[in-house]
Amino acid sequence: MDASTARAHAHRRIARRRRNRRRREGMTLIEIMVVMVIMALVATAAGFAIIPQITKARIKQSSADAKAVASGAELYMAEHDDCPTVEQLVTEKILDKDKNLKDAWGNDFTIECDEDGATVRSAGPDEQMGSEDDIQ
Numbered sequence: 001m002d003a004s005t006a007r008a009h010a011h012r013r014i015a016r017r018r019r020n021r022r023r024r025e026g027m028t029l030i031e032i033m034v035v036m037v038i039m040a041l042v043a044t045a046a047g048f049a050i051i052p053q054i055t056k057a058r059i060k061q062s063s064a065d066a067k068a069v070a071s072g073a074e075l076y077m078a079e080h081d082d083c084p085t086v087e088q089l090v091t092e093k094i095l096d097k098d099k100n101l102k103d104a105w106g107n108d109f110t111i112e113c114d115e116d117g118a119t120v121r122s123a124g125p126d127e128q129m130g131s132e133d134d135i136q
Helices: 003-025 029-079 085-092
Strands: 110-112 117-121
Touching: 029 085, 029 110, 085 117
Parallel strands: none
Antiparallel strands: 110 117
């Protein structure tokens, strides 16, 4: 092997090493897109699992808050002869103004009174009073 052939072989070896090094150093656009699609699928699946649980938690919290307001309303009715509003319960210091005096969707509770006591309702997730998802 003469000197020029040896140099040509060395040059090809160096070029081959550079190409291999470049391939190992970076990621292709397709690899990045595959990772992004997988992450989007995982996020979507997590969203479908979490959102119903959040709604259930809001319903439970609003139900507990409605029961507290109903207890306060019955206490008010024992001392007065009329049906209170939430504001009256706060003014009379029966309910603490720092407590949840609205449902989980930010709507006011509705207090209805009759001879059996007080019923407190929330419009629920659809925020429409009188629908099937009302909370009491």
